[in-house]
Amino acid sequence: MTAPATPVFHLDGTEVTDERSLFTALGAALRPPDGYYGSNLDALADCLRGGYGPEPPFVLVWHASALAASGLDRRMLLAGRECSYFEAVLDVLKQGGVTVRLR
DSSP states (O other): OOOOOOOEEEEEGGGOOSHHHHHHHHHHHHOOTTSOSOSSHHHHHHHHTTTSSOOSSEEEEEETHHHHHHHSOOEEEETTEEEEHHHHHHHHHHHTTEEEEEO
């Protein structure tokens, strides 16, 4: 018996200019029933734990990721290290079991 294929979702980073637009784009890409897939890093981590749409493991192909990274450049502390919001989002997704492919 073959294992089921891992779902693949595509995130359009061309419209990601800030944190708010990131979560709008995630909702559009992951198509949860109510369009919500977080509104901040903690909420994103909660969504990844289940009950709000697709649950990991899945693959997220992030198109125009460099463009999105430039809009998500706010510096912050994550687990005691300084990083951009973009890097923090990638970390939350990875910790949640998502494979992210940057394009």
